[in-house]
Amino acid sequence: AQTVTQSQPEMSVQEAETVTLSCTYDTSENNYYLFWYKQPPSRQMILVIRQEAYKQQNATENRFSVNFQKAAKSFSLKISDSQLGDTAMYFCAFMVGGGADGLTFGKGTHLIIQP
Amino acid sequence: DADVTQTPRNRITKTGKRIMLECSQTKGHDRMYWYRQDPGLGLRLIYYSFDVKDINKGEISDGYSVSRQAQAKFSLSLESAIPNQTALYFCATSDYLGTPQHFGDGTRLSIL
Numbered sequence: 533a534q535t536v537t538q539s540q541p542e543m544s545v546q547e548a549e550t551v552t553l554s555c556t557y558d559t560s561e562n563n564y565y566l567f568w569y570k571q572p573p574s575r576q577m578i579l580v581i582r583q584e585a586y587k588q589q590n591a592t593e594n595r596f597s598v599n600f601q602k603a604a605k606s607f608s609l610k611i612s613d614s615q616l617g618d619t620a621m622y623f624c625a626f627m628v629g630g631g632a633d634g635l636t637f638g639k640g641t642h643l644i645i646q647p
Numbered sequence: 648d649a650d651v652t653q654t655p656r657n658r659i660t661k662t663g664k665r666i667m668l669e670c671s672q673t674k675g676h677d678r679m680y681w682y683r684q685d686p687g688l689g690l691r692l693i694y695y696s697f698d699v700k701d702i703n704k705g706e707i708s709d710g711y712s713v714s715r716q717a718q719a720k721f722s723l724s725l726e727s728a729i730p731n732q733t734a735l736y737f738c739a740t741s742d743y744l745g746t747p748q749h750f751g752d753g754t755r756l757s758i759l
Binding site for chain 1: 691747753
């Protein structure tokens, strides 16, 4: 079974700062995918970024980037130039290749961007 | 219109009642999932289905059942609701290998 750990229940930063959210996972699989989802107060689950384990290059999406360290089983999310709209719960999630068992989620980090 | 639609959006009911939560999608995806979200616990998988004839239990299936009526429809039932099933329930779909899951807007269920 896979486990995903997010060690920061809550973080708070000033607008325009850079913030990094931590995620570690445990698996014996070699083929898998990692995701970060954002859940704003509206409760929607919004995909932020996706990383394939077989790719060494870190994924980026505009202000969002990841630091994927496969050997360390670490998958952190960096948000640059943070904005008020980034305030949300952020969930790290793991999926075995093929998606046979759905997503395994961490418990989430509540990120607050202060004006 | 939303690609993944959940009904109802909110529901309050009493212990012992039978409840059905519905999910429909227009994305044409074969794979559909039901998750439950509790405060401080993230989302946990209840059931999933890869096609109309395929139903699989997830991590926390006890007390729940599902029906895949068509490729586009996947419903979750609580046969006899109990208060600790109070939670936010999400339906999700995905296309195939490794593709991200697309979530509905969730159903907030309160059982008194």
